[in-house]
Structures are given as C-alpha cells and as structure tokens.
Amino acid sequence: MALVVMCGQPCSGKSSAAAALIKALEKAKSKPVSLINEPSLNLDRNESFKDMPSEKNLRGVLRSAVDRKSSKDAIVIIDSLNNIKGYRYELWCLARAAGILYCVLHCDAGEEDCRAWNQLRQKEGAASYEDRIFDDLVRRFERPDGKNRWDSPLFEHKSALEKIDETSEAIVKATAFLTGSGVPGSRNSGVLQPTVATQTTRHADTNSLYELDRATQEVMKILVEAQTQGSGAVVRKVPIGDGIPEISLQRSVGLPELRRLKRTFVKLASQTSLSGTD
C-alpha cells in the first residue's frame, strides 16, 4: 500500500516521528503498519555503522526486509538513517516495482542538537552512537530534496522547534497522504506505477520449465536427424509431429547454434508466456 522512508541525522528524532505516525495512522484506521528498523532485525547500530562493508550489509538487510513486507495491504515504515541519496532512490524503485505509495518523512535537526541528544543518551546509558561514528554519519548526510522523485512527497519536521506527536504538521500531512487525500503538486501524489524495467520477472514454475525444455530438446533432435539424413544438402521442411506446423529452414543449422537458440528460447519463454500476466 505504501512505503514511508524516515530520514535524518543520527538522533534527530526519527523513531519518535515514526511512533507518532503509527499512532496517527491507527487513529485514522489505516491499513496495518509494519515498522522496520535496526532493533527489529536484531542489528546493533554501532556495529552496523562501524565501517563501509558493515554499513552496506545493513542497507542490504533493511532493503530486503522492505521488499518482503511491501504489499498493497500494508504501510511499511523504514526507520533508519536513510541518509544516502542513492539508497533512497533504491527504496523508491522498490515502491514503484510494488506499485504502492511512497513518501519521505525528514526529521530536520541541526548537528549540535543531534549531538546533544546523543550525548544525553550516552549519559543515560541508553542506545547511542559512539562519537567517531556519529561524526562520520553527520558528515555524510545527504539531505532530501522534494524536487527529486525519490524524496517526494517530502514531509519535514523541525525537531529542535517542537517535540513530535500525532498533531505535528508533518505527521498530519503524511497521514492524509497515506490514507488517501494525496498531496497535490508533489511529484508523487499517487500510487507509483511499475515499469518494465522495475517489474520483477516472474518465472515459470519448475514443472512447466521442465516440459518446455524437454519439448525443445525433442525438436532439436528431430532437426539434427533430418539434416543428417539430408547428407549435407539444405533440408527445407522438417515435420515435427501431427498437428504441428513444419519447420522451414533456409540454411543448415549446426548443433552448437541449435543449442544456443534453444537456451535463448527457453529463457525468454520462461520469463514471459509461462509466467502469465497479473
């Protein structure tokens, strides 16, 4: 139904905003909401951001979870930094492939406020970022821009000015968007439409594929035999079986070429005709 991408600096109030949005959606009797974040996947924040490979892995795990949960019947909220523009683009592509709504909720807070909130959590012994990791993340933050398709519609909350709850403007607007009122003038005011490039290929079931492969193998065998019997001369017409049109050949076709053609045919046929359409 929808994918909501939380976005913001570390400790900028994203989880609080996600919680407020969930409350508002519940009140509005929306579709069920799934929250995806590091704790729900048993991932430790400092471990996940300690270096590039770990961070890449974290993004992969979160993206897979979003992909699994995205459906026409649920609102998925991904509550993580989502600080890299290219990554938000990937999430937008997932939403488009699933044909669902998409929006970004940005908790806009200055570095110093976020640092103070992180230090407070360190003092309280609550889950917090190590200073080295915090500094690195702050430096690499790529601010969302509502002019980009993957950052639109963009709902922004100024975390330092107001503690967030269901009545905050960004939450009210996001809830209206997710429950059907849309956001006129935004780049994505409706459900994203999958394109050929973003649609996931549906493959034929194993049995149909086996049958297709066997039948193609049989045709190949008949063609090879017919050409062998023709003793080098071009065999123009090759009967395949009762009720099946003869195969016309314009030239001799050797076994390696037939194998190649068979592979291509089976691959194409399994991706299209056997998979049917939705």
Ligand SMILES: Nc1ncnc2c1ncn2[C@@H]1O[C@H](COP(=O)(O)OP(=O)(O)OP(=O)(O)O)[C@@H](O)[C@H]1O
């Ligand atoms: N407007 C605010 N006023 C006071 N404190 C705030 C405000 N916004 C957030 N905080 C504090 O900042 C801390 C982080 O909040 P929250 O967990 O919602 O942020 P987050 O962006 O999800 O953090 P993380 O990056 O760890 O996921 C909390 O301890 C919260 O109390």
